[in-house]
Amino acid sequence: MGMRFAGRLTDRFGSARVITPAAVVTALAVIPPGYAPTLPLLIASLFLYGVVNASLDVSMNAHGVEVERACGRPLMSGFHGMYSVGGLLGAGVGGLFAWFGAGAGPTLATTGVTLALACLLAGRHLLPPAPTVRENPPPRTRRTGWIILIGVVAFAGLVGEGAAVDWTAVYLFEDLHASQGVAALGFAAFSTAMTVGRLAGDRLALRFGPVRLVRVSGLLAAVSLGAALLVGQVPAAVAGFTLFGLGLATIVPQVFSAAGNHDPEHAGASIAQVATIGYAGLVAGPALIGGAAEIVGLPAALGIPVLLAAFMSASAGALRPPR
CATH class of the missing domain: 1.20.1250.20 (MFS general substrate transporter like domains)
Structure with a gap:
């Protein structure tokens, strides 16, 4: 459901303006599921995580395309490779915290805050955004x-x-x-x-x-x-x-x-x-x-x-x- 809005948000404001706040919010959004006291609250917090993650997913792929064009060579596969590296590291971190007896809450809180800070630092090295924000969003692309x-x-x-x-x-x-x-x-x-x-x-x-x-x-x-x-x-x-x-x-x-x-x-x-x-x-x-x-x-x-x-x-x- 988040994808319905993520594309227009990225096209209107530019990927560079969306990717850093989306990354920080996505990193912090992993924390509430670890402390949800009931199943309905767990489902709601995971739904929120999915919505904000959609904006990060679209904006970082769009920015990856811009970086490819700026460099004049393929780079997208390497970016997705880091996604796979993140999956392996995430499994390792989860296993390490479990070995020390930490619950889901402390595990996700430590991970989320660390990733949010890393995203703030990484955001400084993105390509410069377009000089102006579009006053009107571009026409909706038809699903050809x-x-x-x-x-x-x-x-x-x-x-x-x-x-x-x-x-x-x-x-x-x-x-x-x-x-x-x-x-x-x-x-x-x-x-x-x-x-x-x-x-x-x-x-x-x-x-x-x-x-x-x-x-x-x-x-x-x-x-x-x-x-x-x-x-x-x-x-x-x-x-x-x-x-x-x-x-x-x-x-x-x-x-x-x-x-x-x-x-x-x-x-x-x-x-x-x-x-x-x-x-x-x-x-x-x-x-x-x-x-x-x-x-x-x-x-x-x-x-x-x-x-x-x-x-x-x-x-x-x-x-x-x-x-």
């Missing part, structure tokens, strides 16, 4: 067929990410009878491969271009996970999920970069529309696969991300940069 297409590509990629997050360990443990430690290793390998792939993605995009990169990446994701499911052995599954993460790593960053560059005047609105479609995959994907697994079994249900990865490869031409 092209926007819908690349939004569906993002949807497909995020279904794959959500599937790996929720079902990798379950598949290894329940279907392949791996130990709990090995089952956890499968998701760790996927996450590490995602991070490495995103940090290397900008060099690959510069060398091969976004279309060829997404075409090969989608093919790698489809073939690796498909082959692992067909073999049905633990080593093959761990290797398959690793290569699946490597294949998915660069696709969503290239989609956001393409959305922001397609119409720079409406970069925020375009990114918001693509993100709204794409993030639905992160929410719906695990449930979709879980429902399919009840009918045909989990190995067959994991064929859904395989087909979606093949679709991303076939749709790569939509990411061709505008002249």
Whole structure:
């Protein structure tokens, strides 16, 4: 729901004016869920966090596109790589606080305040904002067929990410009878491969271009996970999920970069529309696969991300940069 307003807010005031306050408020918004005394208050505080995080998500991706244009080379994959690094660090911080017996409140309060201060410092190094704020917001961008297409590509990629997050360990443990430690290793390998792939993605995009990169990446994701499911052995599954993460790593960053560059005047609105479609995959994907697994079994249900990865490869031409 926050995406509905985040794009117009970014386009009206400029990404540089939105990103720092959005980042600080998002960092501090993680604190109330840790102290919510009842379930309704917990839900309300998480809803608020989602709304403010939407403004940060859109504005920082729009600013990333501006930085790419200023530098004249791909950078978006590396920015998304830091998102993956943040996920790994967040898990480590949570585990460390839990080891010392700290509850959710102190953990989130310490993390939120620290991140808010870091965002204030980082905000000083953003590109200068436009000299004036627009008195009137730009006309609303229509959800064109092209926007819908690349939004569906993002949807497909995020279904794959959500599937790996929720079902990798379950598949290894329940279907392949791996130990709990090995089952956890499968998701760790996927996450590490995602991070490495995103940090290397900008060099690959510069060398091969976004279309060829997404075409090969989608093919790698489809073939690796498909082959692992067909073999049905633990080593093959761990290797398959690793290569699946490597294949998915660069696709969503290239989609956001393409959305922001397609119409720079409406970069925020375009990114918001693509993100709204794409993030639905992160929410719906695990449930979709879980429902399919009840009918045909989990190995067959994991064929859904395989087909979606093949679709991303076939749709790569939509990411061709505008002249």
